[in-house]
Amino acid sequence: MKLYYSPGACSLASHIVAREAAALQSLDARTSPCRKARGTLQNYALLERSLTARQWLLGERFSAADAYLFTVTNWAPHVGLDISRLPAITAFQQRVASRPRVQEALIAEGLLRG
Incomplete structure (x- = not known):
């Protein structure tokens, strides 16, 4: 199995999940990026x-849904969404970002310096 990614795109969620599951086998950074996030603050309020x-x-355990939310929420500033007034989401982002496998994925995609 190969996991293809473009740094910072939708594939970041898959990259995180693969690292969390210790299943990452092969990477290719030359794929086309997915569309930019299109959310509203109403969606984030929910x-x-x-x-x-x-x-x-x-629930009680980190899942692929968390990896994906982390990824698209990282796009918020780039699409004009200010989520700074949402403390639970801010805390969530910090929890996810502090996970070792997430940090590995961010470093591998060039989004965090190692």
Whole structure:
């Protein structure tokens, strides 16, 4: 199995999940990037309520859904969304970013210096 990625694109979520599962086999950074995030603060308000009640989107354990939310939420500043007034999402982003496998994926994609 090969995992292709373009730094910072949708593939970051898959990259994180593969590293969390220790299943990453091969990478190719020359694929086309996916579309930019198109969200609204209303969508994030719903997520804010969910993440106020629990640490991860689907319960007690980190999942692929968390990796994807982390990825698209990282796009917020680039698409004009200010999520700084959403403390649960901000805390979520920090929790995900502090995970060792997430840091490995960010470094591998050139989004974080090692």
